[in-house]
Amino acid sequence: MEVKVKILRFNPETDKRPHYQTFRVEAEPTDRVLDLLEKIKGYQDGSLAFRRSCAHGICGSDAMRINGMNRLACKTLVKDLGKATITVEPLLGLPLIKDLIVDMEPFFEHYESVMPYLVNDEPPPLKERLQSPEERERFDDTTKCILCAACTTSCPSFWANGRYVGPAAIVNAHRFIFDSRDRAAAERLRILSDQFGVYRCHTIFNCTLACPRDIQITKAIGEVKKAIATGSLD
Amino acid sequence: MRFHQFDVVVVGAGGAGLMAALYASKTATTAVISKLYPSRSHTGTAQGGVGAALGNLEEDHPEWHTFDTIKGSDYLGDQDAIEFMCNEAVRAVYELEHMGLPFSRTPDGRIAQRPFGGHTNNITGKPVRRSCYAADRTGHMILQTLYQQCIKNNVTFFDEFQVLDLILVNGVAQGVVAIELATSEIHVFHANAVILATGGHGRIWKITSNAYALTGDGIAIALRRGLPAEDMEFFQFHPTGIYKLGILITEGVRGEGGVLINGQGERFMERYAPRVKDLASRDVVSRAMYLEMREGRGIDGKDYLYLDVRPETVNKFAALDGRTRPDGSPYRVTAEEILSKLPDIIDFCRTYLGIDPVQQPMPVQPTAHYAMGGIPTNRFGEVVIDEKNKVLPGLYAAGETACVSVHGANRLGTNSLLDLLVFGKYAGLKAAEYACQTQFHNLPKDVADFALEQLDSLRRCKGEGERVSVIAEEMKEVMMEHVGVFRTAEGMQQALTKLKELKERFRNLKLDDCGKVFNTELLNAWEIGNLLDLALVTTASALARKESRGAHAREDYPKRDDKNWLKHTLAWLEENGEVKLRYKPVVITKYPPKERSY
Numbered sequence: 001m002e003v004k005v006k007i008l009r010f011n012p013e014t015d016k017r018p019h020y021q022t023f024r025v026e027a028e029p030t031d032r033v034l035d036l037l038e039k040i041k042g043y044q045d046g047s048l049a050f051r052r053s054c055a056h057g058i059c060g061s062d063a064m065r066i067n068g069m070n071r072l073a074c075k076t077l078v079k080d081l082g083k084a085t086i087t088v089e090p091l092l093g094l095p096l097i098k099d100l101i102v103d104m105e106p107f108f109e110h111y112e113s114v115m116p117y118l119v120n121d122e123p124p125p126l127k128e129r130l131q132s133p134e135e136r137e138r139f140d141d142t143t144k145c146i147l148c149a150a151c152t153t154s155c156p157s158f159w160a161n162g163r164y165v166g167p168a169a170i171v172n173a174h175r176f177i178f179d180s181r182d183r184a185a186a187e188r189l190r191i192l193s194d195q196f197g198v199y200r201c202h203t204i205f206n207c208t209l210a211c212p213r214d215i216q217i218t219k220a221i222g223e224v225k226k227a228i229a230t231g232s233l234d
Numbered sequence: 235m236r237f238h239q240f241d242v243v244v245v246g247a248g249g250a251g252l253m254a255a256l257y258a259s260k261t262a263t264t265a266v267i268s269k270l271y272p273s274r275s276h277t278g279t280a281q282g283g284v285g286a287a288l289g290n291l292e293e294d295h296p297e298w299h300t301f302d303t304i305k306g307s308d309y310l311g312d313q314d315a316i317e318f319m320c321n322e323a324v325r326a327v328y329e330l331e332h333m334g335l336p337f338s339r340t341p342d343g344r345i346a347q348r349p350f351g352g353h354t355n356n357i358t359g360k361p362v363r364r365s366c367y368a369a370d371r372t373g374h375m376i377l378q379t380l381y382q383q384c385i386k387n388n389v390t391f392f393d394e395f396q397v398l399d400l401i402l403v404n405g406v407a408q409g410v411v412a413i414e415l416a417t418s419e420i421h422v423f424h425a426n427a428v429i430l431a432t433g434g435h436g437r438i439w440k441i442t443s444n445a446y447a448l449t450g451d452g453i454a455i456a457l458r459r460g461l462p463a464e465d466m467e468f469f470q471f472h473p474t475g476i477y478k479l480g481i482l483i484t485e486g487v488r489g490e491g492g493v494l495i496n497g498q499g500e501r502f503m504e505r506y507a508p509r510v511k512d513l514a515s516r517d518v519v520s521r522a523m524y525l526e527m528r529e530g531r532g533i534d535g536k537d538y539l540y541l542d543v544r545p546e547t548v549n550k551f552a553a554l555d556g557r558t559r560p561d562g563s564p565y566r567v568t569a570e571e572i573l574s575k576l577p578d579i580i581d582f583c584r585t586y587l588g589i590d591p592v593q594q595p596m597p598v599q600p601t602a603h604y605a606m607g608g609i610p611t612n613r614f615g616e617v618v619i620d621e622k623n624k625v626l627p628g629l630y631a632a633g634e635t636a637c638v639s640v641h642g643a644n645r646l647g648t649n650s651l652l653d654l655l656v657f658g659k660y661a662g663l664k665a666a667e668y669a670c671q672t673q674f675h676n677l678p679k680d681v682a683d684f685a686l687e688q689l690d691s692l693r694r695c696k697g698e699g700e701r702v703s704v705i706a707e708e709m710k711e712v713m714m715e716h717v718g719v720f721r722t723a724e725g726m727q728q729a730l731t732k733l734k735e736l737k738e739r740f741r742n743l744k745l746d747d748c749g750k751v752f753n754t755e756l757l758n759a760w761e762i763g764n765l766l767d768l769a770l771v772t773t774a775s776a777l778a779r780k781e782s783r784g785a786h787a788r789e790d791y792p793k794r795d796d797k798n799w800l801k802h803t804l805a806w807l808e809e810n811g812e813v814k815l816r817y818k819p820v821v822i823t824k825y826p827p828k829e830r831s832y
Binding site: 011012013014030041042043045046047049050051052053054055056057058059060061075077097098099101104108112115116117118119120124126127128129130131132133135136139140143144146147176179181182214 | 270271273274275276278279288327328331332333334336337338339340341342343344345368371374375378379382383385386416445446447479481578581582585586701702703745746747749750751752753754755
């Protein structure tokens with residue numbers, strides 16, 4: 001079958017503003033949108049720029065807007081879109097660099113701001129620290145994050161003010177706040193109770209819908225809000 | 235052009251690179267240069283676990299792990315290095331846990347372990363639970379944990395920088411030349427120690443589990459600087475890639491009781507590996523699958539088979555095998571247990587195949603997966619450059635890029651994550667120790683010229699040449715056809731001729747992008763050039779080795795030949811495009827080579 005792929009193009013070296021360009025591609029219904037982009041780049045226009053690596057939804061490189069929704073191009077199949085024309089645009093809310101590539105630096109700065117690492121200065125035992133399956137389960141969902149930015153760049157609060165840490169950073173804070181081995185929950189909660197922290201979340205749920213890993217992001221943010229409000233992790 | 239100076243530079247930010255950076259940065263100024271953001275690295279896609287004889291669920295010993303790895307390597311692995319790795323494994327896994335890695339847990343809160351191919355109880359010969367796992371996303375957790383620790387320890391990152399060349403001054407490593415993707419600006423990193431950790435090169439083949447980024451950059455750079463590559467003919471085909479896509483389905487599926495089924499509904503591995511069956515090592519299983527398909531026993535006669543993890547199938551065969559839980563009760567699973575232990579596999583199947591693996595079997599075929607060969611190193615990660623293991627001062631390599639050799643002719647599942655942890659750590663420690671007691675050499679004025687020449691030769695915009703994607707496709711086809719699971723002299727000779735033709739055509743490309751900002755077309759072309767060089771070296775090494783050992787299976791020489799071929803290949807790529815081969819002995823300590831059966 002032939003598919004039309006309408007891509008928002010922008011070359012900062014020659015273009016004043018972004019414009020759409022439509023390509024016609026021969027495709028199988030089971031092709032990934034990433035396969036279509038590769039066909040265009042490989043055989044029609046080598047200058048098309050996008051990030052990609054693992055091509056199966058684990059590395060988080062190829063988050064973009066596909067038919068208006070934030071998705072991974074490698075996890076979206078032609079048959080799932082059910083339209084003759086597929087529209088592909090860069091993520092919103094981060095500075096556009098070229099075609100489908102946006103500047104990820106602000107996103108990673110927010111990530112780093114929430115202490116996304118285990119803090120525990122007690123001398124470790126000779127073997128593993130013990131953690132029950134229940135304790136491990138408590139933060140399982142938020143360990144799945146691949147830092148693709150699909151959630152943060154789908155959030156209207158983030159669009160309105162880029163200083164908001166955004167859902168991905170909160171997800172990664174949650175992953176440590178609720179880890180029984182960690183000792184810095186109070187500090188992270190203090191960071192997230194800032195004016196650009198969790199209270200910028202207005203439970204719009206765009207993030208949860210956008211997450212390619214099906215993380216219950218709004219729920220996780222809610223749990224962090226509750227921990228701040230009650231001062232308790234239970 | 236911009237200049238930077240560090241004691242140590244690490245090239246690549248996967249598991250090996252991050253582990254090296256974490257250790258080097260404790261005592262030396264350290265920069266990590268990576269073409270991807272670290273969290274995009276391919277370590278993140280490893281699924282089933284990291285091998286270590288913790289013995290959390292049953293008796294196990296590092297000595298058993300050592301023997302299994304040597305046997306798995308078809309006796310081509312260096313036994314001193316293997317023993318070192320398997321002894322270090324236990325500490326490495328506890329260390330990761332202390333860094334925060336969220337392992338799955340046993341009911342009493344210890345690290346959970348599962349069986350994996352080729353890992354056995356050395357007394358009974360039965361599979362042993364040695365793979366330490368975090369569901370089926372162990373690699374993701376390792377990559378995340380190491381990246382998190384690097385952030386905590388303020389490691390300096392140069393993300394989205396492509397390293398193009400290695401700087402050697404008077405036979406000593408003195409840094410690297412890189413291009414910044416966002417601007418095309420050239421950066422010279424002057425350093426007393428360079429650690430290459432650029433991962434594998436599975437993109438040589440058509441069906442692969444490997445990311446687009448896995449183009450063997452580190453090995454190609456080293457070859458162009460006159461250094462050898464070791465044992466390149468040994469490339470692992472993982473038995474279970476998703477049909478046509480090549481996406482990895484972890485061996486952990488078989489560890490949890492899944493079985494391979496042919497078109498006649500038969501569990502054929504019983505015929506090839508009577509004791510451990512579906513948990514034989516990967517080379518054995520991939521070959522068995524090819525033979526089944528060649529005999530017309532693929533599903534509907536086609537080139538795929540089923541991997542079946544439906545609870546009724548698992549329970550039927552577990553009962554026939556007499557498999558038990560650690561407490562002695564019969565091994566029986568429910569759909570819920572499968573779902574909780576293999577969530578990502580279930581997700582892949584739903585997304586790409588539209589099937590639910592607890593209700594339907596998965597169509598699979600062998601997929602190019604892992605390079606056993608690479609840049610030769612000793613067990614401290616120091617790069618060695620001849621048959622006598624002469625060290626090149628200041629140059630280190632670790633992870634899939636390197637060949638220690640701990641995997642020999644065939645790697646066991648879970649040993650790749652172990653390799654990158656252990657040798658990443660020691661490369662980092664050694665590099666920092668060396669760099670801090672060494673003076674910088676002056677860099678020559680033309681230090682970036684070789685890198686610039688390579689790009690300029692590709693950058694002939696609006697030329698009459700052909701698209702690089704056409705060349706890449708032809709390379710992948712010919713390598714899959716003739717330098718895959720089974721090989722013959724005739725086929726490999728054809729591949730060699732074809733690769734030389736492709737290298738010639740590669741000199742006349744047509745590129746659309748003449749810009750400086752994220753010129754990914756130019757850099758992709760450079761990467762394809764790397765793959766072509768590695769394909770050539772792989773094929774030449776394979777053609778010369780007239781025996782079958784581990785992943786290198788020749789139909790014209792079906793037997794292992796220890797008398798003539800118990801030795802490592804060293805391959806140099808000469809300037810005229812020819813491959814020069816020499817050999818060095820295998821280190822054998824306690825385990826004399828024996829016939830290998832599962």
